[in-house]
Amino acid sequence: MKKHSTSLRVRLPALVLILEVLLLALYAAYVTYEDDANAKLQNNDTNPMDNTLYQNYPFFADIQVMIFLGFGCLLAFFRLYGFSGMVFNFLTATFAIQWAILVQGYFQFNIDGKIHLGVINLINAEFACAVVLISFGAVLGKTSPVQLLVMALLEVPVFAVTEWAVLKYLRINDAGGSILIHIFACYFGLGVTFVLYRPGLNDGHAKENTSYHSDILSVMGTLFLWVFWPSFNSALTLKGDDQHRAVLHTFIGLSSSTLTAFALSAMLNKNGKITMADIQNVTLAGGVTVGASVDMMITPAVAYALGVIGCAACMLGYKYLSPFLAHRFRIQDQCGIHNLHGLTGLISCIAGICAILTASEEVYGPSMYEIFSHRAPMEGDPRLLELQQLIPGLKPGLGRSASEQALYQLAAVISTIVVAALGGLLTGCVLKLPYFASPSDDLCFDDELFFNVPPDYDSPIGLNSQIRSEDSASQVTQRSKVPFIITKVTTSV
Amino acid sequence: MKKHSTSLRVRLPALVLILEVLLLALYAAYVTYEDDANAKLQNNDTNPMDNTLYQNYPFFADIQVMIFLGFGCLLAFFRLYGFSGMVFNFLTATFAIQWAILVQGYFQFNIDGKIHLGVINLINAEFACAVVLISFGAVLGKTSPVQLLVMALLEVPVFAVTEWAVLKYLRINDAGGSILIHIFACYFGLGVTFVLYRPGLNDGHAKENTSYHSDILSVMGTLFLWVFWPSFNSALTLKGDDQHRAVLHTFIGLSSSTLTAFALSAMLNKNGKITMADIQNVTLAGGVTVGASVDMMITPAVAYALGVIGCAACMLGYKYLSPFLAHRFRIQDQCGIHNLHGLTGLISCIAGICAILTASEEVYGPSMYEIFSHRAPMEGDPRLLELQQLIPGLKPGLGRSASEQALYQLAAVISTIVVAALGGLLTGCVLKLPYFASPSDDLCFDDELFFNVPPDYDSPIGLNSQIRSEDSASQVTQRSKVPFIITKVTTSV
Amino acid sequence: MKKHSTSLRVRLPALVLILEVLLLALYAAYVTYEDDANAKLQNNDTNPMDNTLYQNYPFFADIQVMIFLGFGCLLAFFRLYGFSGMVFNFLTATFAIQWAILVQGYFQFNIDGKIHLGVINLINAEFACAVVLISFGAVLGKTSPVQLLVMALLEVPVFAVTEWAVLKYLRINDAGGSILIHIFACYFGLGVTFVLYRPGLNDGHAKENTSYHSDILSVMGTLFLWVFWPSFNSALTLKGDDQHRAVLHTFIGLSSSTLTAFALSAMLNKNGKITMADIQNVTLAGGVTVGASVDMMITPAVAYALGVIGCAACMLGYKYLSPFLAHRFRIQDQCGIHNLHGLTGLISCIAGICAILTASEEVYGPSMYEIFSHRAPMEGDPRLLELQQLIPGLKPGLGRSASEQALYQLAAVISTIVVAALGGLLTGCVLKLPYFASPSDDLCFDDELFFNVPPDYDSPIGLNSQIRSEDSASQVTQRSKVPFIITKVTTSV
Structure with a gap:
């Protein structure tokens, strides 16, 4: 790789200035308040405490902690790359959310040509942001902040279009975002890192290691994610029993996954010791694995089993698949996102499909047609009226059978993988452009390149x-x- | 102590595998959803926003932070034992909760032979988990993860039986868990550490010290606990004014306790400096001391005084009682849980008894019989019907007088101490079995025994x-x- | 400066003991429960879930994290002053809240001579505490804990009186506290630091620097503040759409401010690198800038622009104004609070005035008279009755015109600055008294003066x-x- 200047003095301000002018213009032109945030629409019938703010804000606050502190600390695990891990996460997340509000707003919250903004949009935008941050994991240590902003700039629209198309045309069940968030993020990230392949790093890098404090910091990040993951997986489910189940399943899946991770970590280590990287990553696998079926009546025992299976797959992926991908397919997946988000996401989809195929009114009662809303009878079907007497607000569906719905899920997975991978490859090509201050091989994993560092940083x-x-x-x-x-x-x- | 192998390569996976198979089988056989998480039981009368999830989840989320980040950081205070403190806490907590869901479920949430699972069970299970983690504090640095899992395996059932028996037969007031959580955890932990006595550590250990960063990390743990303690103490009170008071008293008690801790720390130090260990531990004493009376009308001033008294007792305990116990009674209480949980718990019980003895309808109005539910008239008493007109949902009680209730509180304290201490002693004996990878004296307080450590860990x-x-x-x-x-x-x- | 003893052995306990006796006496004499925490006032009409606890507690919990973990970590940025930064913050905050409950209670929550205590008082007291902690930023590293307690002792009443007088007599709009919290805190702190001027520190201090870990810790503090700032700015707005807007505007303002901070940090650094101090401080500017108009219909785009403007002013302040103030006016503003709270607060006031001047019923509908409550017609005005049919609970106002209200806002800013600066100057004079253990110049920024430090602290x-x-x-x-x-x-x- 040729050496380009990596000074941010012009590049970063120039890019940010352009983006901010663009964002400000678009906000001014298109963003207004949603009804629950609009003073004019309040009247003497409005009960302030019924405002959707109070249903959504607690979940939003939890997800904020996950995005900024959870990811931030988790990505700060390198010995000499703690500033970059935590602070580039901050930068990328902040921009991705601002941008996602607009792009998702255009596709999903667009009424009469205006984006109607409420806390629910912020939650959706933080999900899009999580997608970018997961992909960031694949190229951690090897990208400049300019590249990361450009990646967010490109990934958010590709994600938003995919999300919109899948939800609108394929109409799938994916409450925890295993398909739309985790699988998309994983294959996009792998696409990017494939293009950004650095042969010089294939045998490791002198700075690609942790320190005692960075390892502890990273575990704190894991704990922030672990603790609030139930909020993440349940934030966009239906309210009531669905959300209640989502919390329970996520908690159980994470718990069994954590226990398994400790056992496998000690078992696969030749000295019988625990490896911190496993604790930092593999413990979280269960949160992804329960995702696609998190609001369904899968039983607590199945959530438990999903945690164990997801964790085992993730652990074996780190041990065997990642090195294989790196050497055979030139995919340098820095944080192993293919293990923590890809493999677990695929298992989650399979579990979701099984849950869909086995769902019956016997177990769910009539509210089956709320959870699997596309299986509800179509407009005009007399069965719909019957059901609407049992569940007043039930909306007409598509009258899909269980196996039809399962096929749509499958189609969603495949098309998400294809779109994400293509998007990632193209984004990778853009990121290779010389202007974006890509670090040279020897300055990868090194804060000194982009930060004023205190003298003890390489003590x-x-x-x-x-x-x-x-x-x-x-x-x-x-x-x-x-x-x-x-x-x-x-x-x- | 003889040297046994401390490799976790077989021991930990074998134990975890057995436990997971057991847990999975029991979850499959016995655990179902509580009504509010069961899709089938929702009908056209159900208002999703009335789901108990929304009453309990915010408190649950706060307690999650306390258990995983609060305890995790607090226990990471040793210079070379940060990985172990934080990560064994993670492992032990995760297992204890899974296990407590089953054991408490069997005793307390058992309907028609099934455990009905909701977020409220998770809160109860995290309380049981807190018990295990407090006991863990007594043996920190001297136990293997295998021993900790076994300790949790044994402590949770002993705790759950005690909790169930005390609540069902003695029927006490203990909203903040000063008796059932703190006193139980303390005396169980002291029992364990008594059996695990290591004469070789009686004069201190070369690694039994902190570093600048571990001290700061540990204070962060204290702050997580401090900040969310009001949620802990109020999570299981009655809703409404009772919970409101529990929040206020806990906050006030912690505040006055913190102020006192700073003063005593400087006063008892021969150079007039502040000792970080005091800030990490003694500041929290007030949270325990207000526990047993936290939902009663004790007045804010009494909560303030309880914080000061609890803090003073705790501080003097650290200074004088702990060394005495260690040398005379061979009780090596590593984190001084007897000061922070035992002494303060006893003070809290006394305060609770005083509050019970002085409670009157003049102060409480008729809702006295809700808070002191066992003082409500018995079924059939005409006074009950009168009261039920004032408080529609009032349940018949046991018609106890104030002094009767006080005697039951006393009986609960004594029996809890006896059962906990015996349980701890027996558990200690089990933990001494050679298979459980107990560290040798010289490898206590050392992460290197059970972890792959980065090269700077002992810089x-x-x-x-x-x-x-x-x-x-x-x-x-x-x-x-x-x-x-x-x-x-x-x-x- | 003469050398006085800095041992805390007598000073700190003596001061704390006096304060605690005073506080306990005042709590006993004057503090009772608010109606929603008073058992006696519950009756068969009370719905426990309507208790104000549930409206306020989630916001309170978020603000707790900001005060104790956010400020605590943020102020721990010096290499050798991490204990002091985090722990003196803990001490000062705890005392300030206890004290503010009484002083604010006397002025604002006083019914029949009693202070009626509920969670809402705790929120207000934590705001007063935030004022003290911001002022603390001006003198960080140069004050003893005794001085900090005395500062809190004096600042809280001056603040409480100003707050009460401005709200009662000038009646301003300031939901996010830009005037009352940020501007007051800033000019009070500058007053104190002006009196405590240390010529010996004008050319920097050998210990006035950061370490790799302290920088990361401080960024974590920033992230805690960032993540929960929407709760801070919205905690005291009207419920419903007002609070919803406050959350949205704060989030947007912080986001655009963060993006701008990165760009300017790289641009103003001669090597084109990012400076951690900018990330730690300047990213937060937007949260202050949106404060005074945070609940108004300013549009998301204006919130975005305010974040950018506030950030730019704050950044230029750090770069050019702070050194100028230090050298010309002998104002050694340690953390640059004049940039992060003063300049941004002033911009926020201007924005608030503009929002007031442009507010119209066209945009707000009749609820304009709820948000700008002093513009509502006076008692007896027939227009009031009309409006009360549209908004049932509307209270009579003062019939102010927009420009009258704007003038009152201006008067509030000016009088707040004057009172705060005078209060700060007087407090500074008190803090100079020899008894208060002020550190000598060479022991500034050094934990060893007041703490037992572990041996690696100055590694x-x-x-x-x-x-x-x-x-x-x-x-x-x-x-x-x-x-x-x-x-x-x-x-x-």
Whole structure:
């Protein structure tokens, strides 16, 4: 790779300025308040406490913590890349949300040519943002903030169109976003990283390692995600029992997944020790695996089993599939998003399809036609009127059979993968353009490239490690630097 | 102590596998949804927003943060034991909750032989989990993850039976769980640590110290607990004014306790400096002390006084009682849970008994018989009908007098202490079995035993400390290592 | 400055004891429960779920996180002052809230001579506490905990009186507290720091720098504040659409402000790198700038623009105004509160005035008279009856015109600045009294003065920095210490 300037002095402000002018113009032209945030539409019938704010805001607040603190800390796991992990996450997330409000608004919240803004849009936009942040995981350490903004700029519309088309035309069940969020994000990210392939990093990088504090920080990120994941998976379900089940299933799936992750981590380590990277990532697999069926009557035991299965697949993926993809297919998946979001997402889809195929009125009662809304009888069907007496607000559906719905789910998965991968490949090509300040190989995983760093940022760690354990191969370079440093210092006395 | 292998490679996966099969089988056989999470039971009368999810979930989310981030960070205070403190907390908590759902479900949420699962069960299970984590504090640094899982496996049923028996037969007031959670957890933990006594650690351990970052991390844990403690103490009160008071009292008690902790910390330190361990622990004493009377009309001033008294007792306990217990009674209480949970819990019980004895209809109005539900007249008493006109939902009670209720509270305290201590002693004996990978004395407080650690984990701290202050005796070994390290390095140049 | 003893052994306990006796006496004499927390006032008409607890507690919980974790982490950004930043914040906040409950209660929640306490009082008290913590930012690193308690003791009443007088007599719109919280806090803090001027620190201080971990910790604080700021700005608005808008505007303002901060940070740095201090502070500017008009129908685009403008002003303030104030006016504003709270607060006031001047019934409908309650017709005006048919609960106002209201806003800003600055100056004079353990110049920014610190607290950072970049001038002293240390160690081998 040729060396380009990586100074952000002009590039970043120029790009941000353009984006901000664009965003401001579009907000001014198209964004207005949703009814529940519009003073003019309140009247003497309005009960302020019935405002949808109070139904959505607690979930929104939890998701905020996940996006900014959860992802932020989780991505700060590299020893010399903590500033970048946490702060580029902040930058990318902030921009992705602003942008998603507009793009999703155009497709989904568009009434009379205006985007009607409420807290529900913010939740949807944070989901789009989560997509970008997951994809970011594939290229962590190897991209400039300019590249990340461009990636968000391109990924959000591709995602929003896919989401809109799948929901409008294929009409699937995917409450936890396993298909639309996790699978899309994964294959988009893999597409990008495939194009950004760096042969020079195939044998590891001297800075591609963690420190004691960065590992702890990253576990804190995991815990923020773990703790609030039930809010994430349940934020967009139907209110009432559906949302209640989504919370329960997510919690159970995460719990069994965590227990399994500890067991497999110790089992697959040759010294019988626990690996922090597993705790940071694999424990979360269950949250994705329960996603597609999270609001259905799958029983707590099945949620438990899904957590275990998802975790096992994710762990084996980290151990065997990721190295294979890197060496055979030139896919350098930095954080292993294919394991945590791809494999688990696919398992979730299969589980969702099974749940759809086995759903019956015996188990769900008439509210089956609320949860599987596309299976409700069509407008004009006399069965619809019957059902509407049992469930007053029931909307006409498409009269799909269970197996029809299952096929649509399958179609959604396949088309999501295809669109995401293509979008990722194209985005990767754009990101290769020389202007975007891509770091050179030797400055990957290094905060110093884009940040003013304090003098202790590369403190002489590893002094002891010379004497102690020789655990990991990637520390060679770093260790061999140390004597040199000490020499210089003692010499200068 | 003999040296056994401490590899987790077989032990941990084997134990987890057995537990997971057991849990999955029991979930499949016995766990179903509570009515509010059951699609079939929703009908055209159901208002989704009346689902109990919305009453309980915000409190649940707060308690999640306390359990996983609060305890996790707080227990990560050792310099070389941060991974273990935070991550074993994660493992133990996750398992304890899964297990408590079943055991508590069997005793308390059992209808027609099925456990009916809702978010309220998760809250109860996280309380049981808090019990295990508090007990964990007594043996922190000296136990393997296998031992911790076994401890949780045994402690949860003992706790659940005690909880059930006390609530069903003694029928006490204990909204904040001072008796059932804090006192139980404390004496169980002391029982375990008594059996696991390590004479070799009686004069301190070279690694039994903190670092600058671990101290800060631990304070963050304290702050997570502090901030959400009102949710913990009020999660299971009656809704409405009772819960409102519980929030107010907990906040006031914590505030006065925090102020007192700073004053006493500086006063009891010979250099007039503040000790971080006090900030990490003693500030929280007020949250426990207000527990047993947290929903009663004790007045804000009494909550304030309880915070001050609890804090003073806790602080003096750390200063004088803990060393005494360690040397005279061979009770090595690692985190001083007897001070933060035992002494404060006992004070809370006394305060609760006083509040019960002084409660009158003058202060409470007729809703006295809701708060002190066992003082309500019995079925058939004409006074009950009168009261039911004032409070429509009032349930018949046991017609207890104030002093009767106070005696039952006392009986509950004593029986809880006895059962907990016995349970702890027996559990300690089980944990001594050789298979459970107990660390040898010299590898206590050391992450390296069970984790792959990055090379900087034992970085050459304390270089400056040679020149600077000679504060704490426990740093001797660590300091004397440093020149050796440097020699090796400079020699190798 | 003369050297006084800085031991806290007598001073801190003595002060705290006096304060606690005073507080306890006042709580006992004057504080009772508000109606929704009073058991006696519940009757067979009361619906427990209508308790105001459920409207206020979620916002309170979010603000708790901001105060204790957000400010706590943010203020821990100095390399050797992390304990003090986080822990003095804890101490000061805890005391300020206890004290504000009484003082605000006296002025605002006083019924029949009693303070009626509910969660809403706690929210108000945490706002008063935020005022103290912002002012604390001006003198961070240069004050003892005794001085901070005295500052809180004096600042809370001055603030409470100003708040009460402005709300009662000037009757302004200031939902997000830009005038009452941010501007007051800023000018009070500047007043204090002006009196506490230390000429010896004018050329920087050897310890006035960050470390890699303290920078990350501080960003976490920023993220806690960022994530929950919508709760802060909306906690005291009218319920319903007003609160909904406050959430939306705050989120949008923060988002655009964050994006702008990244761009300007790179642009104003001579190496085109990002400066962490900008990320820690300037990203938050938008939250203040939208404050005064946060509940009005300003449109999302204006909220976006306010975020950009506020951020730019704040950034330029840090770059040019702060050094100017320090050198010309002897105002050593440690955290730059004049940029983040003063300048942005003033912009927010201007925006609020513009929003008031342009408000019309066309945009707001009749609920304009709820939001701008002082513009509602006076008692007896026939127009009031008309409006009350459209909005049943509308209270009579003062019949102010838009421009009258704008003038009152202006009067509020000016009088707040004057009172705050005078209060700050007087408080500064009190803080200079010798008894309050003020640190000497060379022990500023140093945890060791007031804390028992672990041996690694001043670990030999900067070894590498000798060889590497020569970024920041303030590291000179610290770097020149390093060889000395190494010499001592190698010599001692």
